[in-house]
Amino acid sequence: MISALGPALLAFLISPAVFGSYPTPLPFRYAGIVMCSVFLIGLFVLPFLPETKDKPLPE
Numbered sequence: 001m002i003s004a005l006g007p008a009l010l011a012f013l014i015s016p017a018v019f020g021s022y023p024t025p026l027p028f029r030y031a032g033i034v035m036c037s038v039f040l041i042g043l044f045v046l047p048f049l050p051e052t053k054d055k056p057l058p059e
Contacts, residue, residue, distance in 0.1 A: 009034075009035075010035070
């Protein structure tokens with residue numbers, strides 16, 4: 001469900017209201033940097049998550 005917000009967030013990041021009157025490719029650069037940053041934060045958090053292998057599902 002979180003990944004469904006990606007297209008809406010990308011549209012928000014490339015809208016002229018956010019970046020003013022920059023040409024079109026520049027906002028795509030910032031949108032890509034933000035999306036990659038979210039991915040890198042997820043990779044950083046991954047080692048700290050609990051192991052769930054061979055554990056029963058909660059009821």
